[in-house]
């Protein structure tokens with residue numbers, strides 16, 4: 478699939494105010510600084526669609542973008558940023574869980590993890606949470622250009638091992654990406670295109 482149009486629709490912190498057009502929706506989420514904004518900009522061929530974060534943890538909103546007039550890309554706030562207050566964290570948790578548990582047109586969540594780091598507790602908790610509420614998801618490994626192909630494969634194998642040790646039966650669908658050199662761009666977009674066509 479090629480992206481020919483990407484328009485910002487709405488930002489909000491209330492899942493009830495998300496657009497009610499019944500289009501398939503794909504949500505992107507991960508720890509602050511994981512490279513989410515860069516990935517969204519890379520996928521949509523737009524340098525500024527998602528704001529790359531000078532200040533991690535700043536964007537605490539659900540951002541909807543309409544792509545090719547027929548699906549929504551949703552940029553969710555980064556989690557796990559230590560410097561936000563407890564009350565911000567609690568509010569965040571509430572609207573994010575409400576989003577994941579109630580959003581009927583949510584087709585797939587993309588959980589972003591930095592390929593350089595071993596599986597982080599907060600990501601595993603989040604992945605397990607998605608499993609519990611039965612939201613389909615894929616893992617997107619980011620910043621692959623920083624380690625090279627062999628190390629990237631090793632990192633994925635290590636991640637798989639950790640997930641199996643966390644009671645997952647198999648490694649979920651996953652993508653190795655780099656916003657620097659566009660690795661994985663076609664794979665992620667083709668996956669979305671295929672799911673939309675099914």
Ligand code: GDP
Pocket residue numbers: 508509510511512513514515516528529530531533534555619620621622623654655656657658
């Ligand atoms: P976000 O907080 O998850 O939205 O992360 P950003 O997209 O703002 O990226 C955080 C930092 O990682 C920035 O300094 C980016 O330039 C850098 N970054 C993001 N993606 C990549 C990538 O694929 N390769 C490299 N080398 N750096 C990246």
